[in-house]
Amino acid sequence: MRRRKQNITGVLLLLHHLAATLAASQEFTFTYSGFRNSSNLTINGAATELRPDGILRLTNETSRLIGHAFYPSPRRSSKHRVAVDKTASPASAAAAGGAPRRFDYSDLHRATRGFRDLVGSGGFGKVYRGVLPGAAATDIAVKRVSHESRQGIREFVAEIGSIGRLRHRHLVHLHGWCRRHGDLLLVYDFMPNASLDKHLFSPDHVIAKRLTWRIRYNILRHVASALVYLHEEWDHVVLHRDVKASNVLLDADMAGKLGDFGLAKLYEHGVENPSTTRVVGTLGYLAPEVARTGKATTAADVFAFGALVLEVVAGRRPISSEAVVLLDWAWERYAAGGEVVDARLGGEFDAGEAAAAVKNGLWCSHPSPATRGPR
Template sequence: MTKALRYLCCGAKCLGASTKPEKETTSKKVVKGSKSKKRGSVLVQKPADTTFYGPRIFTFRELSTATKQFSAEEVLGRGAFGSVFKGTLKDGSIVAVKQIAHDSNQGEREFLAEVSIISRIRHQNLVQLQGWCHEKGNLLLVYDYMPNGSLDKLLEGNNANAKLAGWDLRHSVLRGVACALSYLHEECQQCVLHRDVKPSNVLLDENFSPHLADFGLARLIHHTTDNVQTTIIAGTRGYLAPELAQVGKASTKSDVFSFGVLALEVATGRKALEKTQSEKQAVSLVDLVWRAHEQHKLLSMADPKLEGAYDPEKMNKLLQMGLFCCHPNPEARPPMNYIRQWFIQEVPLPDLPPVKPRVNYVLTSPSPPKLALPAPEAKLAIAGPEAKLALPAPEATLAIEGPQKSSSTPSKSPSPTDNRSPAPKSPIPRSPTTPSPITSKEHTKSNGASPQPQTTPQTQPTQPSSATNGN
């Protein structure tokens, strides 16, 4: 047993799972002269109260007896993670016991998700968890029993009360599921993503009121976070939003897409994926309804089992609402709160595009640390060493530029007209042949600003012939 299951067992009392009644103290006067040794008051314990408020822990023996040792005759249904059995407790109440398969890789994760999520929420359109059991390597969940089965059996006609599945009942079922999803998305303390909305997870009680069930794939996120990154695409094929396969982010809009497929199934009586005679592969129901919408034959998709006993205008609006929820662009899908208001008050829906839009989904990088580094900092980090090597280059050029100009002449003193030369910063006594200020000034006046005349031969004005020989 993992640490999570141990923590779950320890937190049972916090969820109100304790079945032991608290002792109540009542005062009782002692009659004088009696031989009783009790002082002043006694503890009176009331009979055990079998009622409980919230989920509790069942024993494996208790559930095994309730389901007749998990007999095949008591099986209500089978799923990807296990089977559901009908059980009768000692007090006569009927429950549904879900047994997680031992060979299920994600069975324990589903068990923890169901107990941690559904045990803390209450809604009239959500199935209630009565308790759980984890003994001898068995993971069991106990729910309220729904006598009218699931919605998919009702639509397929396998239910004994399938004839009652008229327009009013279908509209009422969709409204209840919309209220449940709106509660999960916006009214809970934390936003709950169901991630597996489909007809088989919608259970009907004795009054045909819908109850959304199976929270094994549900996830909790903050209301400020619109999506959650997932490494494994969870859900059922045909009900998955198209962006999940590309982006891998589940959000409330992905639940809206699944609800849209559910609404189309209820209106058309068809499955989310079905094979046609002309095409060997399974065709999506969403694509079929979009084609009918493009050809202006939307009412032709209505369920023939209704035999026309429906309002054409309301059926047309229901099909449009289903396509609106299944819009390829997640941002164009309405929130579940808006859909709930549409069922209650019939608020108007935006106009659908005449043709199914095509959307390109952008796949983000799976490594956020690399994307978090700004590009300018990376460029500066790479250009740093090159910048350090390039900085001395202008200084070296300036240092060599002076000698290069003075190497053409015997004197190292710069020309007075060259303002760029750094030679004036050097001390004058370094040049033994530096001309006097008077001589250089007279030479400048006579030759102007030309840098070509040589000043070194004029350091000795009495010997002009030596200057001529130097040139």
């Protein structure tokens, strides 16, 4: 149990450092040019170890503090926590304020003009654009999910009251929900620039060219900060369980927002995540231990994030149509000293930032959960 906690701490620290290194042009991959020996880094008298290659190895006692020192973010505090009543229905939670509301189907039918404006579709269902009436008309996206499993719908509806309270600038906000027969309709903020994968793999060169290195780099920072919030900073641990490019939505400024919590699971901090027998996720992003055991953890989310990092840097899908696995390809290229960065960028990228992203992508997506933490 102790080893598990240490591993989770390491995973969270890795995300903190990834967000920090991607936020500062002078810092990358745990290598800080300003530090020459471990005496430069002490907290409460406990120093870290600085390896000869410049990589920091952080002690368990200082890891959390150092992570926050390099990437300032709000701490969980008991006086700011929101009590989550797992027995309450989403409707009663919404009435208390702060939780998503339950919409009438007729309201969403009007808001979407009869579900006319289809903006996306896939295995998850279909997404329609709409406008909520009011003094300040709100653009919304209505995701119509047709679950084969009624149990899956019940499980998610039970969590909506909690998930709807999540507030982070890089999470897509869930306004509310509606159930109609076998369908679940989810109401989110509308993201005018669609999903990240639409830009990464668009056949339209004009659209693809918009995704410059700077924008890609910032999107990785945004998703990293969102995962830190979900795993550590909110009242409960939130496992997303489906981190992938199509679930990263882009706003008007091309800022990345992690969305689609249809597979999310919540559990209390300090409590081991209960097992599940249902394997969920997407091939190419699915951690090997999840496929074996069916049990999702924060480390599994980190694996998916690592795959996403490599996908964004290389401009290649996790599993291509030629059955090439991106992770294997990236390891081989990296080991041989080859270039991993997307050739479509035409060499217009920051070499230090790219090296940091590749190393962290490979580290996050290591096949062993115990090896995904800093070394």
